[in-house]
Amino acid sequence: xxxxxxxxxxxxxxxxxxxxxxxxxxxxxxxxxxxxxxxxxxxxxxxxxxxxxxxxxxxxxxxxxxxxxxxxxxxxxxxxxxxxxxxxxxxxxxxxxxxxxxxxxxxxxxxxxxxxxxxxxxxxxxxxxxxxxxxxxxxxxxxxxxxxxxxxxxxxxxxxxxxxxxxxxxxxxxxxxxxxxxxxxxxxxxxxxxxxxxxxxxxxxxxxxxxxxxxxxxxxxxxxxxxxxxxxxxxxxxxxxxxxxxxxxxxxxxxxxxxxxxxxxxxxxxxxxxxxxxxxxxxxxxxxxxxxxxxxxxxxxxxxxxxxxxxxxxxxxxxxxxxxxxxxxxxxxxxxxxxxxxxxxxxxxxxxxxxxxxxxxxxxxxxxxxxxxxxxxxxxxxxxxxxxxxxxxxxxxxxxxxxxxxxxxxxxxxxxxxxxxxxxxxxxxxxxxxxxxxxxxxxxxxxxxxxxxxxxxxxxxxxxxxxxxxxxxxxxxxxxxxxx
Amino acid sequence: xxxxxxxxxxxxxxxxxxxxxxxxxxxxxxxxxxxxxxxxxxxxxxxxxxxxxxxxxxxxxxxxxxxxxxxxxxxxxxxxxxxxxxxxxxxxxxxxxxxxxxxxxxxxxxxxxxxxxxxxxxxxxxxxxxxxxxxxxxxxxxxxxxxxxxxxxxxxxxxxxxxxxxxxxxxxxxxxxxxxxxxxxxxxxxxxxxxxxxxxxxxxxxxxxxxxxxxxxxxxxxxxxxxxxxxxxxxxxxxxxxxxxxxxxxxxxxxxxxxxxxxxxxxxxxxxxxxxxxxxxxxxxxxxxxxxxxxx
Numbered sequence: 001x002x003x004x005x006x007x008x009x010x011x012x013x014x015x016x017x018x019x020x021x022x023x024x025x026x027x028x029x030x031x032x033x034x035x036x037x038x039x040x041x042x043x044x045x046x047x048x049x050x051x052x053x054x055x056x057x058x059x060x061x062x063x064x065x066x067x068x069x070x071x072x073x074x075x076x077x078x079x080x081x082x083x084x085x086x087x088x089x090x091x092x093x094x095x096x097x098x099x100x101x102x103x104x105x106x107x108x109x110x111x112x113x114x115x116x117x118x119x120x121x122x123x124x125x126x127x128x129x130x131x132x133x134x135x136x137x138x139x140x141x142x143x144x145x146x147x148x149x150x151x152x153x154x155x156x157x158x159x160x161x162x163x164x165x166x167x168x169x170x171x172x173x174x175x176x177x178x179x180x181x182x183x184x185x186x187x188x189x190x191x192x193x194x195x196x197x198x199x200x201x202x203x204x205x206x207x208x209x210x211x212x213x214x215x216x217x218x219x220x221x222x223x224x225x226x227x228x229x230x231x232x233x234x235x236x237x238x239x240x241x242x243x244x245x246x247x248x249x250x251x252x253x254x255x256x257x258x259x260x261x262x263x264x265x266x267x268x269x270x271x272x273x274x275x276x277x278x279x280x281x282x283x284x285x286x287x288x289x290x291x292x293x294x295x296x297x298x299x300x301x302x303x304x305x306x307x308x309x310x311x312x313x314x315x316x317x318x319x320x321x322x323x324x325x326x327x328x329x330x331x332x333x334x335x336x337x338x339x340x341x342x343x344x345x346x347x348x349x350x351x352x353x354x355x356x357x358x359x360x361x362x363x364x365x366x367x368x369x370x371x372x373x374x375x376x377x378x379x380x381x382x383x384x385x386x387x388x389x390x391x392x393x394x395x396x397x398x399x400x401x402x403x404x405x406x407x408x409x410x411x412x413x414x415x416x417x418x419x420x421x422x423x424x425x426x427x428x429x430x431x432x433x434x435x436x437x438x439x440x441x442x443x444x445x446x447x448x449x450x451x452x453x454x455x456x457x458x459x460x461x462x463x464x465x466x467x468x469x470x471x472x473x474x475x476x477x478x479x480x481x482x483x484x
Numbered sequence: 485x486x487x488x489x490x491x492x493x494x495x496x497x498x499x500x501x502x503x504x505x506x507x508x509x510x511x512x513x514x515x516x517x518x519x520x521x522x523x524x525x526x527x528x529x530x531x532x533x534x535x536x537x538x539x540x541x542x543x544x545x546x547x548x549x550x551x552x553x554x555x556x557x558x559x560x561x562x563x564x565x566x567x568x569x570x571x572x573x574x575x576x577x578x579x580x581x582x583x584x585x586x587x588x589x590x591x592x593x594x595x596x597x598x599x600x601x602x603x604x605x606x607x608x609x610x611x612x613x614x615x616x617x618x619x620x621x622x623x624x625x626x627x628x629x630x631x632x633x634x635x636x637x638x639x640x641x642x643x644x645x646x647x648x649x650x651x652x653x654x655x656x657x658x659x660x661x662x663x664x665x666x667x668x669x670x671x672x673x674x675x676x677x678x679x680x681x682x683x684x685x686x687x688x689x690x691x692x693x694x695x696x697x698x699x700x701x702x703x704x705x706x707x708x709x710x711x712x713x714x715x716x717x718x719x720x721x722x723x724x725x726x727x728x729x730x731x732x733x734x735x736x737x738x739x740x741x742x743x744x745x746x747x748x749x750x751x752x753x754x755x756x757x758x759x760x761x762x763x764x765x766x767x768x769x770x771x772x773x774x775x776x777x778x779x780x
Contacts, residue, residue: 191711
């Protein structure tokens with residue numbers, strides 16, 4: 001690939017950055033910069049410099065240099081994003097927040113904490129566990145993804161069904177705005193004056209500035225937990241049970257579904273005694289005080305009986321509970337046993353459309369001669385079809401792409417949305433018109449311009465670009481390597 | 485069931501028009517329209533309720549009472565404070581006293597159609613509870629007092645009606661209660677007494693109340709008229725105030741006070757962001773003219 005920025009310019013930019021940071025915080029050797037060409041998606045970009053910020057001031061200085069030189073910048077946490085959100089725009093400065101990983105303060109009484117963006121999601125819950133609290137959003141990548149990335153993508157996770165996704169768990173964000181000014185959006189207080197700028201910033205995929213501290217809400221750990229595994233001979237029956245439970249007035253902490261191919265892959269991987277001969281299984285967790293947990297478990301049993309449930313397994317202790325969740329959360333790793341590559345999709349459909357849309361997903365995969373596994377947040381209607389393939393097979397990339405495109409269209413056509421938790425990034429940028437008119441997209445562009453008038457903060461993501469601007473990214477490039 | 489909102493929304497856009505100053509009102513319970521300005525009202529009526537999706541779509545001019553009544557038939561409710569219209573509650577953005585347990589009003593909004601300053605119907609958000617497709621214009625509009633656009637219709641996330649709820653009163657320390665109780669729906673404190681709302685399975689509610697020494701109460705205290713917003717950790721400073729002059733939402737930070745809120749100066753970068761947003765969304769300042777959201 002041809003470098004977009006000629007070498008002398010790159011050296012100059014790095015020199016300017018070294019003048020405002022410690023020299024070892026600025027890397028511009030090709031071998032190092034190339035490590036930051038991509039996130040966990042298959043799309044690649046071309047950064048010019050990588051800076052390792054250690055403080056808000058560092059980020060501000062970098063953004064000031066970017067403004068002075070007129071080059072774009074992109075903040076990067078752990079790089080686990082799946083939609084290309086952290087793929088650098090051509091010639092961009094990558095601002096790694098990985099070293100900004102301190103938990104700054106914790107208020108155990110009011111259950112909130114200020115953390116730096118590089119703090120890993122699971123570390124936050126682990127390090128506050130002794131206070132009886134946790135950070136509710138729990139993406140499958142929670143061992144490696146960062147809070148800053150969660151804020152950028154408004155990340156979800158299995159336990160967001162009852163408690164909401166990241167936006168519901170962020171009180172405030174200290175940000176370096178794209179013009180280099182530093183401020184706090186939102187606040188510890190519940191009703192800051194003016195517009196909900198915090199709400200606008202969460203989920204803005206790095207295009208509204210760089211988060212340098214986040215004030216998160218911590219949730220009380222539940223006193224009681226029941227984790228149930230229910231299996232079904234018919235995927236549709238299991239999917240229908242999800243709607244039955246919600247319509248009955250029960251909102252479990254989590255309702256996850258795994259289909260047979262997924263159950264088999266995971267069982268071979270972790271040996272949890274999963275029902276590998278059944279068509280699908282639901283992992284349901286109800287939490288709370290003892291009487292309510294017991295009542296909900298009984299009610300779910302009754303509803304499941306009406307949907308021809310096979311067996312109902314209830315985790316006897318924390319060890320078994322952890323094993324069942326390990327099965328769910330290691331699904332993506334287990335899939336490597338089937339084929340070396342996979343493409344993970346992320347769409348949402350109304351819950352009552354799950355049986356119909358799942359049937360269409362299987363039909364689409366079959367028609368494109370692809371294997372599909374489904375492991376997803378059924379309670380939210382948040383589908384995650386995994387198309388597994390071997391990239392060495394000629395022509396397979398086109399089939400994967402075509403099938404994926406159809407899955408997205410079917411989901412939106414069923415009254416759903418493009419993405420439930422992965423974001424739009426580069427991956428779905430050009431599909432936005434499936435959901436939004438030009439007028440709708442103009443309003444989103446106006447919001448973005450208000451935050452970033454010079455369009456320097458992670459440009460070219462989320463909003464489809466007008467035709468004729470050229471394509472700086474290898475969005476439709478070859479699918480090299482495993483997806484995650 | 486329900487009304488068809490599509491035509492009403494188009495007609496509403498025509499009424500908002502494209503050029504002259506215009507203001508919007510519901511029932512006037514939250515301040516009403518900007519005086520001396522042509523006034524419009526948003527479409528009314530419930531288009532549908534999907535109990536299994538826990539969603540409702542209604543015109544922004546629909547009263548909260550109508551929505552509450554219709555949802556109650558399905559054993560559901562919505563975390564929007566009572567009184568006035570849905571659009572008014574969202575435009576003002578204040579949450580009810582159940583915010584501690586039910587979350588803020590901004591989290592109820594999934595999708596809106598609003599009419600822009602250019603008189604166009606704009607969709608923001610999506611119909612499902614989980615959705616990260618594009619920027620979160622919905623949250624920006626909640627609390628924007630109609631200065632970025634006028635809400636026409638909305639899809640809201642509902643929640644199950646509590647199986648059982650009970651108010652209690654105690655002389656106990658509110659912060660100790662906040663620490664000891666599991667997810668109380670509300671903890672209110674007036675400097676002397678603490679009121680607690682517990683919800684859930686009756687057996688759990690009774691057991692929690694007993695263990696904390698709570699005594700049943702008729703309901704929450706009367707809330708003083710002015711509304712302050714403080715960091716929840718700062719509520720302890722209210723100990724120096726005369727008991728009974730305020731009711732503080734412990735764990736949240738809203739304080740209902742007899743005195744108007746002290747004026748505060750917003751940060752320059754925040755003022756600039758507001759200026760740019762207003763310039764982008766309503767360049768001529770025709771929507772609710774003269775209204776300063778930073779001072780509202």
